[in-house]
Amino acid sequence: MNATLPFAQTETPINYLNADYGWKSWLFATDHKRIALLYLFSITAFFFVGGAFAVAMRINLLTPEGIFSHDTYNKLFTMHGIIMVFFFLVPSIPATLGNFLVPMMIGARDLAFPRINLLSWYIYIVGGIFTLTAVFQGGVDTGWTFYAPFSSSYSNTHVILAALGIFVSGFSSILTGLNFIVTIHKMRAPGMTWNRLPLFIWGHYATSLIQVLGTPVIAITMVLLGLERVLHAGIFDPTLGGDPILFQHLFWFYSHPAVYIMILPGMAVISEIVACFSRKAIFGYGFVAYSSIAIAVFSFIVWGHHLFVSGQSMYASMVFSFFSFLVAIPSAIKVFNWTATMYKGSISYETPMLYAFGFMGLFTIGGLTGLFLATMAIDVHVTDTYFVIAHFHYVMVGGMVMAYMGGIHFWFPKISGRLYPEGWAKFAALLVFAGFNLTFFPQFILGYQGMPRRYAHYPPEFQVLNVMSTAGASILALGYLIPMIYLAWAWRYGPKSPQNPWNAKGLEWEQSPTPPPTFNFEHQPVVTEPAYNYSGEEQEVKLG
């Protein structure tokens, strides 16, 4: 209905990309769209560094004897975890797609604090430099969890440098969250009521709450850990009267909510994609919106399920177990509502939708196996096995990375003004799905049979499943490399995109040129209809 071109093909109007070309216009950019691109490139770089460590681990696990020493292997999985968690997954969707789209979706000209937004990127880069320096100086071997007293007293690797990197980059996450909260509260266009916000915004709002409330705690935890490593005062060392469980509590008080920092933006993207490619309003808008907030709230009262075998009080464990089950409710609401949205929709199978299908299936498996782990008796059996690895990779890679890829494809025309090659993209999406399952499904079986994680060597009877997993990892790596190549190609040579190639609803598609001008809109947008009004009816969505 509005796929018409807003401008002639022959001349390119001024947009945020061609407004200025100098390097200063990028490195001192305060435009949220340019900062989103700065993040996009740096995050992609970290993704491939973290991925390289994963590939090295999988190669080592091809044979029971492995090829790396135990020390090297310890460093490989640690650096994989630190880089992927703190430098890819946490900032991935919020700092790139969120940065680009939050102001556009609510009809604002920029985020509330553009210079703080730029500052957050620089902080991220400084944190990354610290962590990469730790890598190049020989790495860290504590696991990404930094459990004391090993990390504080016994490890002979660059713990302080890596902890400093996490401390610094945390402030980038805090500032992004702070910026989003203020922007969503104060910068909405006329008519953009809370009930009309796209679910992408609700998801990012919930994410920002966790970033703002959780990240400062990991920051101070890293400070206490670093000081303890220098002073050896014994605050986390049981031989000196300290309590190592306290470190685990402080660490997981952030790091469990951080899991929802990683998945909520993914859910936010999926809501947009599912509605667009089913040509229907999201089923139960209010439930999906409030389930994001519910997940954010529950996320802060479940951290103790990481401590079931730590010697924590049994009664505390029971409470944490109960709350962990509760998280399944809002998560399931989302999956059910996406499914109900598709029911009787006119579904089409473009690449973003393929990733959304992948997300829904894999996230469901990841979520349901999470219930196994919330059950104390089963958790004791599978703690520190590949079952746990498979579970959270189904959520983080099968869920979040799928959503990230889907979102990148969905908004690629908006960001670059070009169309990507659909055939290659579908091929890569299928490759990712197949490769992912081949990599991680065998790990469920391995874990259930008792293969512990974080070991360089393993008994020969586990070899077949490990070879399958490594084979899948190679396919998965190819599935991530192909989009890198064709997206880079399409950015320069792809056919120009019309303003709204998907016929999608939302201010960013309907009221802003593609690619957008520096101030996003040519006129102040005014919102007159609920989100996802694909049926075109003038109906107001009721919350709750």
Place this chain on the structure above:
Amino acid sequence: MADSEAILAPQEPELRHHFDDSAQQLEASTLGMWVFLVTEVMFFGGMFGAYIVYRNMYPEAFASTSHFMNVTIGAINTGVLIFSSFTMVLAVRSAQLRQKKALIAFLILTLILGCVFLSLKYVEYHEKWVDHHIPGPGFQYADPRYFHQAQILFYLYFAMTGMHAIHMIVGAGLLITLIVMAARNRFSSGWYTPVEMIGLYWHFVDIVWIFLFPLLYLIGHTQ
């Protein structure tokens, strides 16, 4: 871009391009500052959490270490900080009334009080250094029963008051910035958002001390 800039050209010099009016800008700044203070609460909250754990674990050692805290200096510092919050409020009020001289005077007074606090803190830290109460290889403690536990408690003391002192130093730097801005007539138009925001920050740092003083110095002191 040039066109939209012309359309959006701010009527007031301090209004930035992406806000509709200065009321919206002020609301955004205020909310942003409060959200930032929430993150600060969580930041200190981690250490308060550790404090609660060890206080419950080692109550006798706590009572023992509190005798080595300089309550006199702590009490004076509490008074200094409360008074500095008062002068900060007067600075904000002077900014509202566009009284440049009074604004600068109260900001300088606040800065001086902050420096008095930090100087007294230095005296205290020096005492701890002389008494070998700095956690680490040189740590010594009079009562051998509590050697390890007291070391953890002094670790918490230095972590909490040290983090508070760092916030004071940052606050002093911000006050200097405000004084320079005020001297250059940046607040003459009636726009004084930075004074108000940094005022909020200053009060927050004061309130942290209001919690630290009784928790670290007073509880168990009379036992």
